[in-house]
Amino acid sequence: MGQTLTEKILSDHLVEGDLTPGEEIGIEIDQVLMQDTTGTMVWLQFEALDLDEAQTELAAQYCDHQTYQFDFKNTDDHRFLRSAAGTYGAHFSRPGNGICHNVHKENFAAPGKTLLGSDSHTPTPGGLGQLAIGAGGLDIAVAMGGGAYYVEMPEVVNVRLEGELPEWSSAKDVILEMLRRETVKGGVGKVFEYTGPGAESLTVPERTTITNMGTELGATSSLFETDEKTKDYLERQGRGDEYVELTADDDAEYADEIVIDLGDLEPLIACPSMPDNVVPVREVAGEKVEQVLVGSCTNGGYEDVLPAAKMVKDQEVAKHLEMIVAPGSKQAGEMLARQGWTAEMMAAGVNVSEATCGPCIGIGHVPASDSVSLRTFNRNFEGRSGIEDDNVYLCSPQVAAAAALKGEIVDPRDLADELGLDAPGIELPDKYDGSKTDLIYAEDAIDDELIKGPNIGEVPLQDPLGSNISGETLLKMEDNITTDHIIPATSDILKFRSNIERLSDFTLSRVDETFAQRAKDAGTGVLVAGENYGQGSSREHAAMCPMYLGIEAVLAQSFARIHKANLFNFGIVPLAIDEETYAKIEQGDDVEIVDDVAEAVESGQEEFTIRVNDDWEATANLHASERERRILTAGGKLPLTKQQAEGG
Ligand code: F3S
Structure with a gap:
């Protein structure tokens, strides 16, 4: 049977599992990227793992989210990032050089390679045939140390594009049409592969607008086949030698097909x-x-x-x-x-x-x-x-x-x-000729040791999972809670991204200002949420800060992919509850997991019994692979990786 392009690239990088949708696979990562707000933690975790040098073919650190310097904290962070990139062998893109996905696309993205990035829009270079996935920082640190990246094998959906875009319609309208049809949950557990004559008609920058916003569909990634347009784009960027022709087999079987006629799209x-x-x-x-x-x-x-x-x-x-x-x-x-x-x-x-x-x-x-x-x-x-x-x-x-x-x-x-305006259309330059003065390549590094200012804190570590989880429902939240709700990314808050003790004071403050203090007072507790909890960015602070405040479990109707992985990585048990349980449970209720949690997690138990207010009981499910269970049991991925490195 023929393979989809996603399956081909994954087969080339597979180190564990097979390509059965829904099953966990381990893949080798060729490139990693980090941005400034998530990067500091990646490097602190890399340091905590006692690793010497980035093992991936390429690692790149960008400064893009918080480039304005309001006080010393961001400047300190950027200096720390430059020093970490230099010390461990990564390229460094200075503040002002641009957004990680744009700069990566221009300089490093390569067809057929795997890219893991600590930013949710990492799938952007799917528009030039790179299989790119967003993940939490700790996953990046481990991949950069040479470890595999584990992800649920996605279903591959063919998005067949017919026709050509009319004047005044654009690639943005293609992805907005996908969102209109499929919603922000429509891509969960999927890779969208764009094919057909409409896909061929689009330039690489148009394709990357579409793959970029596949993230808003909740997709694991989005991908275009490569062709003359890809080659042409790489040539104009001065990287024509990196072109590889990549297509799905003619008899590839897709899980589903979506057809969009570009000619029908209006703004x-x-x-x-x-x-x-x-x-x-x-x-x-x-x-x-x-x-x-x-x-x-x-x-x-x-x-x-x-x-x-x-x-x-x-x-x-x-x-x-x-x-x-x-x-x-x-x-x-x-x-x-x-x-x-x-x-x-x-x-x-x-x-x-x-x-x-x-x-x-x-x-x-x-x-x-x-x-x-x-x-x-x-x-x-x-x-x-x-x-x-x-x-x-x-x-x-x-x-x-x-x-x-x-x-x-x-x-x-x-x-x-x-x-009387003319339709501007889309126009590529003959040659992309921006200067490279703001890229410090790994081989030209100017630092060889870490420089930590006073705002660079420690990586918090969680104890191994205990047998008992019980505590107050400190917050009951609705559907579609985003990582922005959990840890807002505004400048007054983001400046503490390398200092979890301070940052955790802002946890869920946009939902309930008293939350952090109440969590501190309680010392432990659980969170309850509706569907799609943790959608949005890859920000692992959204798991790290609740962990720091003592949250031991999140009971939600469903979880967003990256955030669920982050909950495992920081030793928080993500339990799925049904609609009825969600409706019945109230903020302030005492929740106890009746089972011996550590034993149940380790033994592969899926169904857990929760007792609420010593009054009623319900079932909660743990959907976790063996590997995720090992992570939870150890108290998170960092303690587990350290244990493994020490032979424990
Ligand atoms: Fe930056 Fe917004 Fe993209 S924060 S990486 S421009 S989604």
Whole structure:
């Protein structure tokens, strides 16, 4: 039987298991990437594992999320990251050089290789045939030490693209259409493989917009076959020799097929405050807009900013509104500047920023209270922009630029008629010629020992799993709680990312401000949540901080993939409960796991009995592989890996 492209790449990297969907597999990792907010912990964990040097073919550390220096903490973190990259043999991308996914795509992403990254949008280079997966930092540290990465074998779904995009529609509309149809849970346990004539018609930057936002579908990864367009892109980046032709077999069997005719797509927009809340732009036209942001790892490339720049050239953005363009990389920013586009945008009233994630996680350019902000980003979870009462819409650069000119949401086709605008289309440069001054290659490292400032703390360690788990339900939460709810990524909080003792004070503060203090007072406890708990980023702090506060189990109707792995990695037992149990259990209830927990976890027991308020009982299920059970029993992945290294 023929293989899908995903199966081919996984077969080439398989070290444990077979390719049965739903079963755990271990794979070898060729490349790892880290960004600044998760990277400090990766390196502290790497240090705690007593490892000498990165064993992967390539490791790259980026500084992109928090590039503004408000006080010494971020600067200290960046210096620590540079020193760690130098000490352990990783490339280092300086603050301002751009967003990890953009810079990685430009410089290192390679077809057929595996990439593991401590950021949930790591699947971005799937657009050039790299199988890339987001994971928690500890998984990255272990992979960088030469260990396998373990993941549930995903189902592979074929997304067949027919036709060609009409003028004014873009790759963003393809992925918004996927979100409209499949929702933020539709990709859980799946890899989406894009094929067909429509896929062939898209350039690599368009493909990576789609693979980037596969994360919003909850997918393990997204992938395109490679072809002349891939080769051409790599050649323009000066890396043509890295091209490898990769296709699925003609008789490959997919778990499912989704068909999208690109010709049918009109400009779409995701309304507040979920990426799957998608409607045609015309449905919300007329809504007053106060802020427009073009950038991010989804639409921050040269090819993304250029259409917006072409549209605003010789025009003026509405006076009541601020339009900000933050290129995704310095390569993009430098090229736009050299070609005069930056000046054109500035003349039109656009504020051009440094290359950073920044506003995507509420760091800078926070919208005004209760106002509408249109963004070309990938997430619009409530409060992520840095203010609770935000109204963030997600759209393509074309739709964003149209709104900036009109001052309200408008379908760019309608504005084009009004202003006589030409459809900007998509245009690749003959050659990507940004300078590399902000990349410090491993071989040119300037540090050979770790530099730790006072804000760099210790990696907390959990005791091995005990036989008893009981405590108060410290918080009952709803469906779709994100990692942003658990540990917000705003600048006032993120600056403590390397200091778990301080950071844990903010745990779940967006859900209940008293939570951290109550957890500290109680010393132990459990959390209860609805469906899809922990969706969003790969932030392992969202498991590490609850662990630090003494949370021993999370009872949820379902868990997001990366967060569930992070719960195991930090010794928190993730138990699945049914709808009835969820409805019955209240915040403040005392929950006791009746079974001898350590023994039950070790012996492979799946069903656990929970007793609530000494009054009623229910069943909770532990869906865990043998390996995950070993991790839980040891108190987490770090203690287990250390034990193994010591021969224990
Ligand atoms: Fe950065 Fe936002 Fe992407 S935080 S990595 S631009 S999702």
